[in-house]
Amino acid sequence: MAASEARSTTKSTAPGLGRRFFGAMRHLFDRPTTALGTTVFLLFVLVALIGPWIAPYGFNEQIYADARQAPTLEHFFGTDNLGRDVFSRVLFGAREVLAQAGLGTILAVAFGTFLGLLSGYRGGWLDEITMRFFDSLLALPALLLALLLLGTVGQSQHAVLIVIVVVYTPIVARVARSVVLSVRNKGFVEAAKLQGESQSRILFREILPSVMPALTVEGALRFSYAIFLVASLGFLGVGVQPPSPNWGLMVSEARPHASQLPWAMFFPAASIALLVIGVNLMADGIKRTLQAAG
């Protein structure tokens, strides 16, 4: 009798949370700032998906006769010193930054969650070792760590992905772990243990749903930082090679020409800013709706 009661409690906990979670997501458009952020973000996602088809020119296509032109109807964002259409390059760049930052964030959240759950739930020496190791990684500024890693693993697009994962996994793991610590002694976890459920089932069916809201917010935040990181690395010229339309690299390449061709620098810089602001507003909205949902 007691066992079946416990079972029903645990069964209702997870789906209940899940329903509240997805219910809350529907409110992303309720608040104007959140709606704005989400719209901006979705717009960039759309651009990333269809950008290469709507871009009027290739990202390295050079129209020498049109070089160094201010924005016109022909070239919405003007052209750079080599006669490349800045608008097309920004469109192509959206795909690169969203793919790298997005995939990197998803992987970092996945690894971080797994390690955080395990470490927080098991405790003991595993927890000690994992967390001290992550502490040592977190002691270094993200950009410095990224540069160190790129210097070690070599420079490529994959390396940038690895960098994002390594830089953000510890942060996500800490967040996941702290939530686990607060719920691991709660009744429904105890009940699941008493029922003899396997560790993986307890971790992923019982505890994970409690961690999800926190992870969603953290994931959105990490995503905005990852966009920054991808752009910063591009600006520094590491992990990316010309003629890549990486926005950071575009800003860096346009710097010497800034007084003559300000548009070649303004539009990629504005894209970075707009996307990051959009993602941040959205993350803020997610947090508020989840808090409201309880």
Added chain:
Amino acid sequence: MLGTNFRLHNKRLFAPFFLIVTMLLVACGGGASPDTPADTASEQPAEAPDTEAQTDEKSTAEELSAASGGTLRVAMQPIVNTDPLNISSDSEVLVANHVYDYLVDIDPQSNIVPRLATDWEASDGGLTYKFTLAEGVTWHDGSDFSAADVAWTFDRLRTAEGTPTADLYSNIESVEATGDLEVTFSLSEPNSFFLYDLSDNHALILKEGTNDADSNFNGTGPFVVDQYSPEDRIELVANDNYFIEGQPSLERVEIIFFNDDAASIDALIGGQIDLAMRMPTALFVTLQQESGINTYSIPTNGFDLVRLRSDREPGNNPNVMQALKLATDREAIFKVVQQGFGAIGNDTPIGPLYEAYFDPNAAPPARDVEAAKALLAEAGYDESNPLTLTLHTPDTGGRPDLAAVLKEQWSEAGVEIEISVEPESVYYGDDGWLEVDLGITGWGSRPYPQFYLDTMLVSNAKWNESHFSDEEFDQLVNTAGTTVDDSQRVKSYREMQQLLIDRGPILIPYFFAQLGAISDQFENFEMKAFAGRTDFRNIQFTGS
């Protein structure tokens, strides 16, 4: 449900604004392209990479005082080496060139002119050179200058192991003081460019027995070192006892070190410095619109070299390089990468400034993408098996832009290029640049063409980066370098140009311009193609 550790701070939203404002501010500073054509970077092949010069930025602008009478304030990159034996960058040469004197000098038109030597004559079929030295020359420490100092200096230059000058002067058999003011050089074989070799950047005359040349600036030159603050500035005062009457005209020269070209241009516009000779084309164009500043653009013999290793796949098939040459649009490159400054190249290091040696009729064929495709097909490359290469380039000057343009132009002929932009220290480090298949290397301006041929293109050349080996070519270079017959030398050089166009594994899309800007308070400024050799002796201050 959410822990406090997830709290969002609204100030984080300001981060993107901060980013964009910062970027715009940086931009309005004019931007900082790492260097300009014909600078130290271009000099790299001739010298060891000068990475030590990367020191911390200073708040130089604030420290600078207003202009004073007869003081020329020059922006230059920081100097590292002060011993003339080891100098290489523009700034190092500029300092040494004013503290010491050359035996013979080169004027802005690349002619040999007297300096410490007032007269000379060659005899013995070009195997003996006798120099008469100027009278009344004294060292900054007050002692008298003599022929023994010259002999000692050249013995030091030719025997110091592992230096560029040891190679350069290996042809000298002996240097002797044959009189108080007469010095005689004996050569093991004739050298048409011996006088040019004697005016090499390093060949500044030191006092006999000097063993602390890196800290004791005891020269005969027009200026005396007043104060040297490493990584900040070096201040020079006029040498009242200079052996040439009326020189120098300036009272003082202050060479102020800037790591950032953009910062030096800002200082020039703001009146904190008077002269800058290192800037990206984009900043030069901005300066042309400033009042109170005179800008100078002079053509040079320096160039960017695109070369393919010819001793292994795929470059060992000469069709491949010819196809790349045919797929290149030089005029477009000149227009967008160089913004029209300098001159269009002709795939040989013998440029139009060499006048008689330059053959205006030897021009590479016009761009023909179809012909390029046909040549590639002959070499076994087509759409299903495209020619794929990595193009290595240092991150300085217009080289990354050149790489991006070449990638696009060559793609039309079906060539797939991946670009690898590397910091200069990485590109030249461990001789990596001599190993790679396809690379872009900057070569600084030289007053005579033999230097490039001897060091870069003959079979056993020290810096034969394309691994070119051609008997007929080697023969022509040897003839040009040793003959005493001018017409034969001209003929050899002209034949070489056509030969390189036909089968050389090198592509030279343009020659650089040397860019400079000086306050209009100064007159008689004449910049040289190698900016460090610019002569301040005649510059006059006309301002108030």
